[in-house]
Amino acid sequence: MIAPCDTTIEVRAESRAARDERLNAAVEEMTGLAKMCRTGGILVTRHEPGRFTVAISDSVPYGYTEQLDFCN
Numbered sequence: 553m554i555a556p557c558d559t560t561i562e563v564r565a566e567s568r569a570a571r572d573e574r575l576n577a578a579v580e581e582m583t584g585l586a587k588m589c590r591t592g593g594i595l596v597t598r599h600e601p602g603r604f605t606v607a608i609s610d611s612v613p614y615g616y617t618e619q620l621d622f623c624n
Contacts, residue, residue, distance in 0.1 A: 557589035560607040571602065578606040579617060590614055598623045 561578040565571035575596065582594045586608050593612030597605045597620040612618045 556585050557591055557608055559585060560605050563604040563606060565602055571604075575604060575606065578604075582606050582608060586614065593617060595620060597621075 559582075561581065563571070563574045563578050565574050579594055579596065586592070586594060589608060591614070592608050592610040593614055593616040595607055595609035595612050595618055597607075599605065599622050601623060609618075
């Protein structure tokens with residue numbers, strides 16, 4: 553069983569509107585988990601155009617959301 557603090561949400565979208573809606577929903581869900589875990593902040597990572605992951609990360613201070621882009 554995966555602990556809630558180890559949860560990663562994958563977001564895929566082909567349009568900007570869908571991307572924004574899905575990322576906002578994923579960040580909102582992770583914010584709730586982060587409040588329970590209090591181990592780190594939220595890291596949004598773009599892996600390729602239209603594919604992202606959203607997770608709680610020890611490298612991000614609790615209460616913050618940061619972005620990482622592997623797509624440059």
